[in-house]
Amino acid sequence: MATSVIGFPRIGENRELKFSTEKYFHNEITQKELFTRAAELRLKHWKLLQEAGVDYIPSNDFSFYDTTLDTALLFNIIPQKAAELKLSPLDKYFALARGYQGEKGDLKALPMKKWFNTNYHYLVPQFDKTTRIKLVGNKIFTEFKEALTAGIKTRPVLVGPYTLLNLSEFANGTKPEDFISQIIEAYTAVFSQLNQLGASWLQLDEPSLVKDMSPQDRALFNKIYTALLTKKGSLKVLLQTYFGDVRDNYTDLIKLDFDGLGLDFIEGRKTLELVKNGFPDEKVLFAGIVNGKNIWHNNYQQTLATVKQLPATKIVLSTSCSLLHVPFSVANENFSPEVKAHFSFAKEKIAELGELSSILDGQADKLLAKNQKLFTGNRIKSNKKLKEKIAGLTEEAFVRTPAFAQREVLQKKEFKLPLLPTTTIGSFPQTRVVKKMRARLKRHELDQKEYDIFIAGKINEWIKWQEDIGLDVLVHGEFERNDMVEYFGQNLSGYLFSKNGWVQSYGTRGVKPPIIWGDVTRQKPITIKWSKYAQEQTNKVVKGMLTGPVTILNWSFPREDISVRESTLQIALAIQDEVLDLEANGIRVIQIDEAALREKLPLRKSDWYSEYLDWAIPAFRLVHSQVKPETQIHTHMCYSEFTDIIPAIDNMDADVISFEASRSNLEILDELQAKNFQTEVGPGVYDIHSPRVPSVEEIKDAIRKILQKVPKQKVWVNPDCGLKTRGENETRASLENLTSATKEVRKELEDGEN
Numbered sequence: 001m002a003t004s005v006i007g008f009p010r011i012g013e014n015r016e017l018k019f020s021t022e023k024y025f026h027n028e029i030t031q032k033e034l035f036t037r038a039a040e041l042r043l044k045h046w047k048l049l050q051e052a053g054v055d056y057i058p059s060n061d062f063s064f065y066d067t068t069l070d071t072a073l074l075f076n077i078i079p080q081k082a083a084e085l086k087l088s089p090l091d092k093y094f095a096l097a098r099g100y101q102g103e104k105g106d107l108k109a110l111p112m113k114k115w116f117n118t119n120y121h122y123l124v125p126q127f128d129k130t131t132r133i134k135l136v137g138n139k140i141f142t143e144f145k146e147a148l149t150a151g152i153k154t155r156p157v158l159v160g161p162y163t164l165l166n167l168s169e170f171a172n173g174t175k176p177e178d179f180i181s182q183i184i185e186a187y188t189a190v191f192s193q194l195n196q197l198g199a200s201w202l203q204l205d206e207p208s209l210v211k212d213m214s215p216q217d218r219a220l221f222n223k224i225y226t227a228l229l230t231k232k233g234s235l236k237v238l239l240q241t242y243f244g245d246v247r248d249n250y251t252d253l254i255k256l257d258f259d260g261l262g263l264d265f266i267e268g269r270k271t272l273e274l275v276k277n278g279f280p281d282e283k284v285l286f287a288g289i290v291n292g293k294n295i296w297h298n299n300y301q302q303t304l305a306t307v308k309q310l311p312a313t314k315i316v317l318s319t320s321c322s323l324l325h326v327p328f329s330v331a332n333e334n335f336s337p338e339v340k341a342h343f344s345f346a347k348e349k350i351a352e353l354g355e356l357s358s359i360l361d362g363q364a365d366k367l368l369a370k371n372q373k374l375f376t377g378n379r380i381k382s383n384k385k386l387k388e389k390i391a392g393l394t395e396e397a398f399v400r401t402p403a404f405a406q407r408e409v410l411q412k413k414e415f416k417l418p419l420l421p422t423t424t425i426g427s428f429p430q431t432r433v434v435k436k437m438r439a440r441l442k443r444h445e446l447d448q449k450e451y452d453i454f455i456a457g458k459i460n461e462w463i464k465w466q467e468d469i470g471l472d473v474l475v476h477g478e479f480e481r482n483d484m485v486e487y488f489g490q491n492l493s494g495y496l497f498s499k500n501g502w503v504q505s506y507g508t509r510g511v512k513p514p515i516i517w518g519d520v521t522r523q524k525p526i527t528i529k530w531s532k533y534a535q536e537q538t539n540k541v542v543k544g545m546l547t548g549p550v551t552i553l554n555w556s557f558p559r560e561d562i563s564v565r566e567s568t569l570q571i572a573l574a575i576q577d578e579v580l581d582l583e584a585n586g587i588r589v590i591q592i593d594e595a596a597l598r599e600k601l602p603l604r605k606s607d608w609y610s611e612y613l614d615w616a617i618p619a620f621r622l623v624h625s626q627v628k629p630e631t632q633i634h635t636h637m638c639y640s641e642f643t644d645i646i647p648a649i650d651n652m653d654a655d656v657i658s659f660e661a662s663r664s665n666l667e668i669l670d671e672l673q674a675k676n677f678q679t680e681v682g683p684g685v686y687d688i689h690s691p692r693v694p695s696v697e698e699i700k701d702a703i704r705k706i707l708q709k710v711p712k713q714k715v716w717v718n719p720d721c722g723l724k725t726r727g728e729n730e731t732r733a734s735l736e737n738l739t740s741a742t743k744e745v746r747k748e749l750e751d752g753e754n
């Protein structure tokens, strides 16, 4: 049986692409050098797939930043202001991704959003009246030719037209329907060039099909593809979906003239049922049966049982989604052989495809027996006490008293903060020096004492500076943490850590998600030492800084032998201990980040509460339900697309929430107003994913916009997110502007009253 891969992690086994690209950002290598290194990586990955025997090898899944941005630029979807910048194409590309501030002008970065239910981010293409879609790029063609020169005929990958329109933003009254004929023409031009180049297949990624579709959405999809598919010539088109099932338009898909349908049998709960109701003989079913998101070895017996039920006559075994979401390889990790046997990263998943194919071809029965051993017997001993504790949680355990309205009055008295209190989200720049010191500690070139002196020094420096610029609620800066999830994992039992298990999050940034191996408990206090130390350095209040249970779970690789709800409650109890310890140690404001809460909201509305919010929101409440009324609980969410679940967010019952809002033009404010949101709010007033420094005027505008919609007593002023990825100078300049802007707006408010 043939095998196929939807996409491969492009950052490289040792994050080569990250390091080269960042060197380019810092003018340490030339554009030419960057291109050479990128080409080397692409070739390495194609060869690896070829040697592993993969039949359908993707190309154009490579990107210097993001493939949605690549697609937008391929089709000339670029804001006028960016088009006019006098920069090289590559620099223009990076300007759109990261913002640009320099001799050639000033450009804000495109909005960045979560890619479906993953921790990967894409850049949001912007359509307006001036947009004229046409094929202007050639990346997809050059990469196909590049592979062909190396003797590898790849299947180019492109974001499909429906998903492209579905994920984009439309300004000045424009709408997706306005661009139908242009988009058909542009994709037709791609078909024709690929035909000329001799490509056999094209993969069009349409993950938006797994979200709820309205009749209008279905009509739009059908209209585009009915026209488009008449133009494919001898090119075969694979319609690739992932992250769920296509229940809303499966009946359309099987009628349209696609040559292959790629369906997800892992996250698509209804996929098998849909296919069993009929699959056309003439189409190839690309069956996504190897999980592209988890790190556990595939259960061959289960998978084979699924494959045997497929009615299709032509089947290709595939991953359930791109392997972008898992690390490169287990090979270089230090786990014991018994542990390692359970894991499968990108390279190993490709081997699984090959093994499954051999078993199905009747050539490898031994492999099946070996695999079965992994799934018999107990992998771990379960913690009975913890299980009972969770089972015994009463409703009160999830409810904080008194109610928010009373706490708000008490806390105003307790903290006596000025109107529009200013704060930051937690982290300050993780400079090269900070990371170097941690790396040296790890390599034992530095002892714990020396490292601690360094961390204390950083905290002192930044506490002092925060006082100087007049911030109201301070932070210690998180210098001791590598990542907000990995750090907690490292201090909880039940976790395992990879050495090099990097997964791309956005652009050049990656995460090393820790692995939940067993039951999670807290063995000792985690953050008390540095929070307490920081608070002792100042008379101003310093926020304790924790990561919440839902986010710790969502940004870890979860277990599959117990429910995510059960794992999350285990983590919640551990973090609850930490909250109470912080409080007992004199920390009066505690921020519990739920940065990733929105990310795993099910893609279909019908699942929002029953599958997720009904346990995720209580898990958060469990963490802070036992604190004193005066203790102020903050939370932070990275991603403000929660317009539809505002009551659920209010129901987290935090006292203050900060969230990302600036790149999306503060669109959520109307809804906060409409839903009468109770929690105090700090909608981010500037974008921290960009090195650009916002001016005082820009920040004042953002604050004024917020004040039009939210009662001033409820407004906090803060950046969008933590500042760990930023440089020190730009951070200082930005925050100085933030405090100045706030002071000026406060003055305006006072003058307005007199």
Ligand SMILES: Nc1nc2c(c(=O)[nH]1)N[C@@H](CNc1ccc(C(=O)N[C@@H](CCC(=O)N[C@@H](CCC(=O)N[C@@H](CCC(=O)O)C(=O)O)C(=O)O)C(=O)O)cc1)CN2
Residues within 6 Å of the ligand: 119, 430, 432, 435, 436, 438, 439, 481, 482, 483, 484, 485, 486, 505, 506, 508, 509, 510, 511, 512, 555, 638, 724, 725
């Ligand atoms: N888990 C998670 N998901 C998230 C976020 C987040 O903060 N965490 N934020 C949102 C945006 N996403 C982000 C993802 C990553 C980073 C980020 O800054 N990543 C860093 C790595 C952070 C880290 O874990 N650093 C480690 C390891 C550092 C490192 O690479 N060290 C070098 C050696 C350094 C030396 O010797 O000089 C090495 O191991 O090779 C540390 O500080 O200890 C990066 O890619 O550059 C930021 C935002 C959404 N999702």
Ligand code: MET
Residues within 6 Å of the ligand: 425, 426, 427, 478, 484, 545, 593, 595, 636, 638, 721, 722, 723, 724
């Ligand atoms: C990705 S959300 C980040 C929250 C964290 N407290 C920080 O400031 O870095």
Ligand SMILES: [Zn+2]
Residues within 6 Å of the ligand: 425, 595, 636, 637, 638, 639, 720, 721, 722
């Ligand atoms: Zn954030």
